[in-house]
Amino acid sequence: MPKQSAALGPHRRLFADRRRNPDGKRVAVLHTAVRMFLERSYGRTSMNDVALQLNITKPALYHYFRNKEEILVEIYRLGTDLIDEMLDSIEADEKPGLDKVADFIAGYIRIITGDFGRAVIRLDDGELSTAGRRLVRGRKREIDHRVRGLIEGGMKDGSIASCDAKIASFILVGSIHGMASWYEPTGPMKLTAITAQYVGILTAGLANGSMGELVEPGSVLLKSAALMQG
């Protein structure tokens, strides 16, 4: 963990003195918490851990948040807000569905490589209470529906090949979600290069005309019907 102590510095410094700054300190807690939750998971990060990272004690955290869950819910809210705004902007555009999908891929990658976007994907909403889980999953479901809408729009205007929009959107977001796990900002690949690959492969898969000569899954699929495991 000392690896990222440099990045945490600014937030830590906010708590160096007792200057009054409730809003600023609240978001500082959020930035530190989301980093730690992503690194060690929500369940394995104690309130004490977060407090120590900020150079305060655990009860001080409860001055800014009612409980641990409130921190997590707030993180989800910030992350889903980013995604919502991007979808707003894409839906407002006037262009073929396939182009909107291309924009979505690029925008989604941009968001998901940031802390709060990545949190929406990687953190386990099963840790939430029933109420919190309902809220978060509702927002996720809404996002899914909007992505599906993009694909359906493309099928209507003919830029996207006829397919099951639900499955296609799952493939789309699923492949990008994977990035949230393996992408490292300090890694060797430039983000723009990665994005170009994603846009290329995924739009090629959806584009009308490209699914002409379908590859049939052969032996393994047949085997799968026979060996279907209980």
Add this chain to the structure above:
Amino acid sequence: MPKQSAALGPHRRLFADRRRNPDGKRVAVLHTAVRMFLERSYGRTSMNDVALQLNITKPALYHYFRNKEEILVEIYRLGTDLIDEMLDSIEADEKPGLDKVADFIAGYIRIITGDFGRAVIRLDDGELSTAGRRLVRGRKREIDHRVRGLIEGGMKDGSIASCDAKIASFILVGSIHGMASWYEPTGPMKLTAITAQYVGILTAGLANGSMGELVEPGSVLLKSAALMQG
């Protein structure tokens, strides 16, 4: 949880009497545990929970496993074994790389819709000790490399368009991993139909010739360069 008590019945019944059957009871524990880990996560499933589900008490579990982690590692081992065997069979085939990829998609979906396959994807290996984590992540990495090999093979024989094999394999497995989260065996969609969609879209995306007229990510990508978040 009473929802799946029917499926757990057989394993529960194994522990009804004290007949000696160490191996059978061991796998019964594994089957019950993987189900519960998938439903409630490893961290939120206590040894007591698992024991109760089997109609025994917690210490009895320690007769079959040294500790909780040993159960999880064993689950990972069984799951990765399934994937390894499938890759063995595909690599042994003599067919174009794109066809192998199609077979892989179908085979991977089949495995991932089963309990142990899904566990490899969904369970958090961050819960493991350093030693266990090294072991599990090593096996996962090996699988990744083999998938990448399939794609590289296809690029060599010309059936797959030139692209970054690393990214392409991440897109491939990432999109299927998403299934491990949303797929429900009792859901409305037949597995063969879902598989066909995956094979269709993904092989179309990789196939040589389909990436001719690339869709350029437009406004959003440009915005992303400017708004890059810290």
Add this chain to the structure above:
DNA sequence: TAGATATCCTACCGATGAGTAAGATATCAA
């Protein structure tokens, strides 16, 4: 400068959960 209050701390509670000690009882092989 003085009161209001924001900020933060020490010390604690109660719950949970992994793992163990030590012994009771059933099963099976000889």
Add this chain to the structure above:
DNA sequence: TTGATATCTTACTCATCGGTAGGATATCTA
């Protein structure tokens, strides 16, 4: 039948963690 042992239980230890009680101290405003 009997001894070895596999199986399982009750009753515990120890550590961690979310959250709180109650008070101390610094900051800002009037």
